Amino acid sequence: MLSKKTKYGLKALTFIARSEGDSPVQVGEIAKSEQIPQKFLEGILLTLRKSGILGSKKGKHGGYYLRQEPSEIKMTDVMRVLEGPIAMIPCVSLNYYEKCYDCPDEHQCSVHKLMIEVRDNTLQVFRNTTLADLSGV
Amino acid sequence: MLSKKTKYGLKALTFIARSEGDSPVQVGEIAKSEQIPQKFLEGILLTLRKSGILGSKKGKHGGYYLRQEPSEIKMTDVMRVLEGPIAMIPCVSLNYYEKCYDCPDEHQCSVHKLMIEVRDNTLQVFRNTTLADLSGV
DNA sequence: GTAATCCCTACTAAATTGATAGGAATAATA
DNA sequence: TATTATTCCTATCAATTTAGTAGGGATTAC
Incomplete structure (x- = not known):
């Protein structure tokens, strides 16, 4: 949420x-x-x-x-400041990586693979959206 | 998270x-x-x-x-059961829609627009991923 | 009849969320 | 200089959610 x-x-x-x-x-x-x-x-x-x-x-x-033009303000930055990590789980976070204590090898973890995909898709949206897009300015 | x-x-x-x-x-x-x-x-x-x-x-x-073959078990269903709505905000949820009390017209809401995009991208991942993909079976 | 297993309810501690309260610091202006 | 409007900062709080524990009932294999 x-x-x-x-x-x-x-x-x-x-x-x-x-x-x-x-x-x-x-x-x-x-x-x-x-x-x-x-x-x-x-x-x-x-x-x-x-x-x-x-x-x-x-x-x-x-x-x-x-501090910048709306078209220069990316949602990646805004979301990280307001909501925190974009990844749904720390083991796939680019900026706040943390190993799962219960995961011997994360490259074989099914959750890891799925969450990498979700992260990449979400990142793509946030990287391609600026405040200008949101505000229509 | x-x-x-x-x-x-x-x-x-x-x-x-x-x-x-x-x-x-x-x-x-x-x-x-x-x-x-x-x-x-x-x-x-x-x-x-x-x-x-x-x-x-x-x-x-x-x-x-x-109850089904792994390749028939879609992540959309699994995630909805375990995590709840896929949308990050109720006003863009397909299955649990709820109007924002503070939003006179959601088609003009910047948050709404952004979250629709995120939802669509996440949905695409979950729709195209089955338990077979996760488990390698 | 016994042991193993799923099934169900209730409880709890810790963290997070969504605020509210009160006032200090700063700047414009009369 | 005094007043007023504003940002800035800290502390507190109630409700909710999360992650887990506890205890035992119901069911089935053997």
């Missing part, structure tokens, strides 16, 4: 991409428009900022803005 | 497929060989039996067996 965090994060990014203006976009504005609990969204945008996807401006008239 | 339940279930099915003999395969045998807690595995195999993928024989010399 996609977490609410990821869902809200994607919606917020889309909203920001569509609000391309001079001034940054405020959390309250996004929260209200997308029906997301504001305090929850605050934390999500903070995560996105710390990961380098968003920039922020503090204080009055502050808010968030994209 | 793939649950342990699903991982164990897939390994057990693979084991049973590879043990094609006259007599059914016993839980204890699978648990020992695949390093799965036996009581936990019992419940998983029960689920697979109730869903019609496995058959069982009770009593002494009892155990579990496949």
Whole structure:
């Protein structure tokens, strides 16, 4: 299941991409428009900022803005920040690999083989999709 | 993340497929060989039996067996029984559709569009993979 | 009748999720 | 300088899910 965090994060990014203006976009504005609990969204945008996807401006008239063009922001990066590893199981994760304690030889593991395929297909989608595709910008 | 339940279930099915003999395969045998807690595995195999993928024989010399040839057992069915919906979000689920309470028009939702693509790609993998592919039988 | 096996229910500890609360730090502006 | 609006940070919490354990009933082979 996609977490609410990821869902809200994607919606917020889309909203920001569509609000391309001079001034940054405020959390309250996004929260209200997308029906997301504001305090929850605050934390999500903070995560996105710390990961380098968003920039922020503090204080009055502050808010968030994209650090790159929407067409440069790939879903692989966004999803890894929000949802974590793309692989469904650590033993096939490119970025968070971990051996299965119960698997003597993973090249003979049926689950491993299947999950490699799922991962590759999902990766292909995320690599070929940018925020521009999501937001229509 | 793939649950342990699903991982164990897939390994057990693979084991049973590879043990094609006259007599059914016993839980204890699978648990020992695949390093799965036996009581936990019992419940998983029960689920697979109730869903019609496995058959069982009770009593002494009892155990579990496949109801179809491995090449007839599709991953779509297995995954739905073990892991639940294949879609990452209910609003793109074919079998467990649910509207997002916060989404006025899902055809304009960026998350929706992305998750449809992921779902289609994952479905393609599961539709084209059978237990025979997993077990090499 | 005994032993082995599946079947079923109930329980539990730990982790995760989806928040909420309160306030510190910062910046614009009157 | 004081006020206000905003991001930033930490802590807490309730509900749910996950992974597993426990105990015993029902059924079958021998």
